[in-house]
Amino acid sequence: MLGKIALEEHYESPDFPATGSHDFTAKDYFADVQRRLREVDQRVEDMDRNGIGIDILSLTQPGIEGLTDTQQAVDLARRMNDHAAEQLVVRHPERLRAFAAVPLQDPQQAANELERAVRDLGFVGALINGYSNIGDENTAQYLDEPQVEPFWAKVEELNVPVYLHPRIPLPNQQRIYQGYEGLLGSAWGFGVETATHAVRLILSGLFDRHPNVNVILGHLGEALPFTLPRLEHRLRHQRRETHGAHEKPPMHYLLNNFYLTTSGVFRTQALINTLTEVGSNRILFSVDYPYESMDEISPWFDTCPISDNDREKIGRTNSERLFGLNQAAA
Numbered sequence: 001m002l003g004k005i006a007l008e009e010h011y012e013s014p015d016f017p018a019t020g021s022h023d024f025t026a027k028d029y030f031a032d033v034q035r036r037l038r039e040v041d042q043r044v045e046d047m048d049r050n051g052i053g054i055d056i057l058s059l060t061q062p063g064i065e066g067l068t069d070t071q072q073a074v075d076l077a078r079r080m081n082d083h084a085a086e087q088l089v090v091r092h093p094e095r096l097r098a099f100a101a102v103p104l105q106d107p108q109q110a111a112n113e114l115e116r117a118v119r120d121l122g123f124v125g126a127l128i129n130g131y132s133n134i135g136d137e138n139t140a141q142y143l144d145e146p147q148v149e150p151f152w153a154k155v156e157e158l159n160v161p162v163y164l165h166p167r168i169p170l171p172n173q174q175r176i177y178q179g180y181e182g183l184l185g186s187a188w189g190f191g192v193e194t195a196t197h198a199v200r201l202i203l204s205g206l207f208d209r210h211p212n213v214n215v216i217l218g219h220l221g222e223a224l225p226f227t228l229p230r231l232e233h234r235l236r237h238q239r240r241e242t243h244g245a246h247e248k249p250p251m252h253y254l255l256n257n258f259y260l261t262t263s264g265v266f267r268t269q270a271l272i273n274t275l276t277e278v279g280s281n282r283i284l285f286s287v288d289y290p291y292e293s294m295d296e297i298s299p300w301f302d303t304c305p306i307s308d309n310d311r312e313k314i315g316r317t318n319s320e321r322l323f324g325l326n327q328a329a330a
């Protein structure tokens with residue numbers, strides 16, 4: 001399939017090696033990942049070979065969210081967004097777009113930076129790497145907390161989506177991974193952390209206050225299409241004050257306020273389950289480059305047994321509509 005759009009596609013600037021926490025990753029693999037994070041020409045060659053028309057770039061995790069100093073977060077978010085616009089997108093303006101990095105350590109500054117990135121740099125939304133550190137490495141702010149409200153108001157005003165991307169669990173919440181540090185990241189911990197963060201958003205009432213906000217989750221929704229129906233079923237038996245201020249059943253929000261991408265999951269059975277839960281209008285193709293390979297996921301996506309109509313929507317037209325992208329006939 002030609003003209004696919006991929007939107008969990010990461011970069012890093014040599015000025016801010018954001019991936020320093022990966023000491024559980026195999027050395028050869030990570031050296032290749034880091035080299036690819038910092039350049040764009042090989043990326044576009046890979047896109048050409050795999051029928052990917054547009055990559056939407058984002059600063060790799062933990063990114064700005066991992067900074068404990070608020071002013072440093074504000075300054076670096078701006079520098080990284082300028083870097084993405086002036087060093088990366090500009091080299092292939094027909095093929096590359098970008099999500100903004102935002103300094104949620106100060107939610108009003110995050111709103112301001114999102115607005116600048118969208119209006120002045122042409123960015124298509126924000127990508128947020130999970131919780132933001134506030135003051136130290138063990139203190140987190142999650143996106144449903146009241147102080148983040150100015151950021152969500154700006155998201156709704158600008159009408160752009162927010163990609164909620166994983167990062168590893170807080171250092172003081174890693175006991176269950178002791179002896180199995182390889183599970184902290186993308187193999188397992190990422191999914192648990194991000195699914196739980198998304199459930200907080202769902203239960204908090206955020207989408208009742210901002211019904212037009214769209215959040216994007218990678219990895220086929222971090223398993224929520226499989227797990228959220230049971231969550232909804234069991235919450236009926238929990239005291240009401242123990243699960244947030246949401247007005248509607250949890251699955252309502254998954255169906256109306258989320259898009260789910262195929263990043264890092266090339267498993268037909270899982271895709272078909274996701275299709276039956278949320279439908280083809282809410283699924284978007286993605287790779288998770290350079291942690292994953294376009295050469296692996298694209299041939300799977302292009303041939304997996306779904307209808308050509310669904311493939312066209314997931315691969316291209318849903319994203320064109322969501323991000324207002326126009327491609328010349330692919």
Ligand code: ZN
Nearest residue numbers: 008010165288
């Ligand atoms: Zn990713």
